[in-house]
Amino acid sequence: MAASSFAPALERVLAHEGGYSNHPADPGGPTMRGITQRVYDAFRRAAGQPTRPVRGIADDELHLIYRRQYWDAIRADDLPQGLDYCVFDAAVNSGPAQAAKWLQRALGVAADGQVGALTLDAARATPDLRRVIDDMCDRRLAMLRALKTWPVFGTGWGRRVADVRIAARSLAAGGPAVPVALGGATGGAMPEAGKAPLDSLRVLPRPEAGQAAAAGGLLATACAEAARQVAPLASGSPTLAFVFTALTVAGLLASCAGLALAWHRSRARRRQERSLDLGLPGATS
Template identity: 45%
Template sequence: MTASREKEALARVLVHEGGYVNHPADPGGPTNKGVTQRIYDAYRKGKGLATRSVKGITSLEVFDIYDRQYWDAVKADQLPAGVDYVVFDGAVNSGPGQSIKWLQGALGPLYKGSIDGVMGVGTLAAVSAVNNYDALIDRICDQRLNFLRHLRTWNTFGRGWGARVEEVRSIGKAWATGETPQAAGFIDGGLAKAFVEDAKAAPATAPGDAATGAGAGGLGLSGYLYDLQNQLSPFSYTSEWIGKVIVVVAIASALLAIGGLGWRWYANRKAKHLAEALGTAAVAP
């Protein structure tokens, strides 16, 4: 990978990131040219400089931050043309670790390690074994979109994110196939940060557990009533009335227990899919 690739990739990322923004729904907070105030404060402190508003960030500081905290963090110089840009753009938007997870998941059986967001020897070896980088870029972008759809902020920024990912896909695939990529365009809403901390909550299993427990308790009660019915069988009217109550309680309890088990299955299934989309659980390569 050459230094010129980084500059070309950064030029397109900066178009997507735009200038200063502070959208109330953007978890990144005050951001300028894709650099959040938090990142800028840490950068300035690391240099022994006083913190200041990210509005005052210089072009040299922008390049230095992108070079060290994103390009180098994903080891883009060791990635193939196109893949480097796609992983780099994802790192800027959602953090290096998250973008690396999308790459690892997209590598499929070529990657033998865990989806841990670390660009190690195993990940790089798997990338070098890929024979179709065009298709790899498609899979990375698909994983990124799946992640974004599982964020609470999707309803606000989803259209912008979706358009950004599709443009990143197109540019990356052009580079991967040796074509001249299109110029990037600014996409309203596409610059909002997309962090795993803003994921949708998984459905709770507690309601299902409560329903199952109540159903089991009801079935126990119907058994008690059945014994009572047998004891009162000489009194036909009372016995008949209890019999009807037993049927109602048993049916209601069975439905409650089945519903509780069904909800628990649904909640666990949704939680598993959510964890896979977010990269918060081990996903089999």
């Protein structure tokens, strides 16, 4: 069995994560070297130990969390070189399930968020690892750009994904991992899929489509009522006849515009959900 790439992959992840952070715009809250207080608390409780500030996390605890909850969760030791690091880094930031879905979408297999035998077989059999890595990074970047905190952390996130793409490609081709290109830690925790996916995205809520149609309907109703008031007088006045016609046409246009806006927003919503792998039915991996 090939040696695990966990140690060098973790080294790259930690280079991006930096040290301690507690940015007010970061939904992860207090975070030390990429491990949030919530994750650390759960780890300590599971080990039968009292919770403590994540800032005091020990190296052995840090390595164990990354190994068990991220590396092993996406079965990185069973993935091809380069792709293992690409999926691991995505899992650290967006959760193992979301990273697995990006991988499965890139491979063209059922996206259930669990790396199983079919996913591994597809990964090993793919003739173009570079394409799979690029597809994964593209999907990941699309989700990051949709996050409300992109204006705050977007520069670092974008730089991180670019670095992951370059390093993973090099590793997949049998070359060395290029040095981490950093201008500071990337910062900003990204919510895991299934825990806080929609309320943390700049995405049009479904009710807005109905609101758009309703707004168009109200305007159409107002135009129709005005036209009804003008109708009795329209036959005796060319000007009022023109006003009647204009109001009728405006009402029809308002109705059409409301329906078109509702359709556009609904379509944009569905397109974004597909891009981010949200709301997908389960399947066997």
